[in-house]
Amino acid sequence: MSKNRKIIVILTIILLGIVLFLANLFVGSVKIPFKDILDVLLKANNDNSLNTIILNYRLPQAITALLAGSALAVSGLLMQTLFRNPLADPSMLGISSGASLGVGVVILLTGVITSTSVSSLGWWSTIGVSLAAFVGAVAVLFLILAFSTKTKNMATLIIIGLMIAYIASSVTDILKFFSMKEDIHAFVIWGMGSFSNVGTERLTTLSISVIIGLLASFFLSKNLNVLLLGDTYAENLGLNIKRNNLIIILISGYLTAIVTAYCGPVAFIGLAVPHIARFIFKSSDHRLLLPMTMLIGTDLALFCNVIARIPGFDGNLPVNAVTAFIGAPIVIAVIIKGNKVVK
Amino acid sequence: MQILKTHSLSIGYTNKTIASDIDIALEAGDIVALIGPNGAGKSTLFKTLSGHLKPIAGTIEINGENAENVTAKERAKMMSIVLTERPDDMFLTVREIVASGRFPYSGMFGKLSENDDEKIKESLEIIGIKHLSNRLFNTLSDGERQKVMIAKSIAQDTPIIFLDEPTAFLDYPSKIELFSILRRLSKEQKKTIIFSSHDLELLLRYTDSLWVMGKQLPFIKGRCSELLKNGKIQEYFNLQDTDNEYLTNRI
Numbered sequence: 001m002s003k004n005r006k007i008i009v010i011l012t013i014i015l016l017g018i019v020l021f022l023a024n025l026f027v028g029s030v031k032i033p034f035k036d037i038l039d040v041l042l043k044a045n046n047d048n049s050l051n052t053i054i055l056n057y058r059l060p061q062a063i064t065a066l067l068a069g070s071a072l073a074v075s076g077l078l079m080q081t082l083f084r085n086p087l088a089d090p091s092m093l094g095i096s097s098g099a100s101l102g103v104g105v106v107i108l109l110t111g112v113i114t115s116t117s118v119s120s121l122g123w124w125s126t127i128g129v130s131l132a133a134f135v136g137a138v139a140v141l142f143l144i145l146a147f148s149t150k151t152k153n154m155a156t157l158i159i160i161g162l163m164i165a166y167i168a169s170s171v172t173d174i175l176k177f178f179s180m181k182e183d184i185h186a187f188v189i190w191g192m193g194s195f196s197n198v199g200t201e202r203l204t205t206l207s208i209s210v211i212i213g214l215l216a217s218f219f220l221s222k223n224l225n226v227l228l229l230g231d232t233y234a235e236n237l238g239l240n241i242k243r244n245n246l247i248i249i250l251i252s253g254y255l256t257a258i259v260t261a262y263c264g265p266v267a268f269i270g271l272a273v274p275h276i277a278r279f280i281f282k283s284s285d286h287r288l289l290l291p292m293t294m295l296i297g298t299d300l301a302l303f304c305n306v307i308a309r310i311p312g313f314d315g316n317l318p319v320n321a322v323t324a325f326i327g328a329p330i331v332i333a334v335i336i337k338g339n340k341v342v343k
Numbered sequence: 344m345q346i347l348k349t350h351s352l353s354i355g356y357t358n359k360t361i362a363s364d365i366d367i368a369l370e371a372g373d374i375v376a377l378i379g380p381n382g383a384g385k386s387t388l389f390k391t392l393s394g395h396l397k398p399i400a401g402t403i404e405i406n407g408e409n410a411e412n413v414t415a416k417e418r419a420k421m422m423s424i425v426l427t428e429r430p431d432d433m434f435l436t437v438r439e440i441v442a443s444g445r446f447p448y449s450g451m452f453g454k455l456s457e458n459d460d461e462k463i464k465e466s467l468e469i470i471g472i473k474h475l476s477n478r479l480f481n482t483l484s485d486g487e488r489q490k491v492m493i494a495k496s497i498a499q500d501t502p503i504i505f506l507d508e509p510t511a512f513l514d515y516p517s518k519i520e521l522f523s524i525l526r527r528l529s530k531e532q533k534k535t536i537i538f539s540s541h542d543l544e545l546l547l548r549y550t551d552s553l554w555v556m557g558k559q560l561p562f563i564k565g566r567c568s569e570l571l572k573n574g575k576i577q578e579y580f581n582l583q584d585t586d587n588e589y590l591t592n593r594i
Contacts, residue, residue: 084432222453225439226446228432235395237446237499238419284434287453 001282009280013295017066020302024062025054027306057196060203062302065195067210068263069273069301070294071255074217076270077277077293078252081224081286082245083154086335089271090256093144093161093249095137097168099260100191102136103129104172107187108179126197129190130261137257140164144253148245152231192318193264195305206262213255214294220248221286228284267320268327269304273297279334300327344407346371346502346535347392352401354384354391360399361387365562367554369537371502374529375564376546377539379556379579385539386507388556392537393505394418406502419447422503423496427511429488430480437483437491438476441466444498466497469532470524486517493524497532504528506538510545518542522549543580547571555579 001009025037030053040054072090079088090096106128147160176184198206223244226234235241259266277292278284304326308317345368353363361384369375377385390396392403394410403410405421413421423444430440444466445459455463467473470490475483480491489509496504506525510518522545528534537554540546546553547567554564557579563570570576 219451222446222449222451225453226443228435229430229440229443230426230428232395232426232428233424233430233443235415236393236419236422236424237443238416239446240415278434282434284432285439 006281010292010295013292013299017295017299017302020299020306021062021066023306024065024302024309025058027309028053028058029309056200060198060200061196061305063203064198064206064263065301065305066298067206068195068259068266069269069297069299071210071213071259071297072266072270073273073277073293073297073300074214074290075252075255075259076272077274077286077289078217078220078224078248079270080274081227082248082252083158084228084230085158086275087271089268090252091165091265091267091270092158093253094140094163094165094168095144095253095256096260096265097165097172098140099133099137099257099265101168101172102132102134102139103190104175104187105136106132107183107190108175111180111183112175112178130197130202133264134257134261136168137253137260140168141250141253141257145246145249148249149242152241152245154245189318190264191320193266193320193323195263195301195319197264198262202262206258209258210255213251213258216251217255217290220251221290224248224286224290225284263319265320266301266323268323269297269300272323272327272331273300275331275334276300279337345369345404346406347537348404349392350402350404352391352403353399354387354396355399356387356396362556362562363400365401367564369503369535371535372529372533373552374525374536374550375538375552375554376550377537377554377556378541378543378546378576380558383556383558383560385556388554389424389505389507389537389539393422393424416447419499419501421501422505423499423501425489425492425496425504425506425509427508429492433479433481435480436476437472437478437480437494438463438467440480440491441476441494441498444495444500447499462500463498466494469497469528470494485512486514486520489513489517489521490524497528502533503535503537506536508539508541510540510542518545543576 022037026032026034032050032053036047036050037054040050075090076088079090079092080086082088083092143164144157144161148157151157176187223239226237226239227244231241256270273293273296274289277289277296281288281292283289304319304322307326308319308322347367347369349365349367351363352365353360354365355361365388377388379385387396391398394415405413405418442455442459442463445455445462446453449455449459464473467476470493472487472490472494475487475491480488483491493506509521513521525536525538526549529536551566552564553567553570554562555570555575556562560579563575565575576582
């Protein structure tokens, strides 16, 4: 791809992001004229109900989608390069299952022990769920990191991750079996993912956490590139494989843990976006792919969120239903076309 | 000074010694072929010499320094490898792969300096694949891929190059070409080249120096003609009298 074309494509992706971001503010069950939205954003509006809808509801949701999209996309790219497996995604190492177990323990066990449903606890339940998801995800992350120092073989690590995921989900199932109906419902809803649970207060924490992870990932681009040659070549070129694997897993797992804590397990963005980025730019250079997966991840998450909120689907469709529905055909198209390009 | 030297080196894995008492000494510009039947420990010797495996006993000296004291980064500037396994990424270009040889020299974000660019260009020219530099690696023939990996080694700018069975997947003309490339590198660039191969017949014609490994047999080294005359090659490869006569006549 020529340099000029590359710049045009990058600008298009950014522009698309801006349009989708505005669409996220515009689309919803309450119709608000576009001019009013701009007024609210420019603080030129005194209508309190409009301010509330946009500033407290739609804006945080759009920013959450933007952050979650880029974080998951980068996390997926790191996993795909680390395992040199196009099917790798952020949930690969059991980190999302760990989060689910954490949330399961809090939602379901609270019900069993205190005989009150967690969902009736209101605001505290949101914080509790996020915290539980984070603790669960990080617990699995550390377990995986411990195993990764023992082996250079990535296949071993994938199997270990898969087994941990099985154990976590079986424990979650046991918890479900003994739980109250309302709690199971709450748990299922959490599992469908949502960008709407992050209010204005918690948005700062999410933003800072995600940005730290994304910035850290930039320091990996040189090592990720050399990993594409295979471990033996990379090691011969002076790369410390075990330490490098540990850092990649740490950053990828951290990003997944953060997003899962705030939005639930959002599927497919992490799997689909790296494929889209590689295909658009016909490149495997991570110095280009990392920033591009961030941008495209943002676009895709914002797009899915708009679809989930189209009037008629009153309230919110579960994000996971939309991401998979849109992501899967994209991946199929990209892989089929990609094969043609190379052959 | 000897660039690569071992003292009573034993190689293998924690509970299994594969070969011991290996004493070798190579100088700049030496080219040596490592032969032996499958399972004799050729790969293990390569991995040990190139620092991927720890020796079980004995020492390795790189440029006069004990290999234990050489950091991974310094080693990356001393020895490069060419393997039978190849990168299989869909979008890697030839230039990107050759450029990865500059990994030990470039900064934190992998930005290439003018000097790096010059080295990459030079490596592509030496191997004669400059015209391929923008091609996708995955679309090349086996022979071309082999050359790309060798160009990567040259870009890595190491005095020592290891090649693991470089003739394995090549057709006959490519094998001959490979041998001439290796010879040129040793003569013109003063590279020390160590490669393993099963192409006994070609080796006898194109190389002088051999290291021979065998199952349950000691490591031996010497000139091709000597090893044939004293019957060592025949012994290590279990050759019959007819093969024997054939090979001796080739020299």
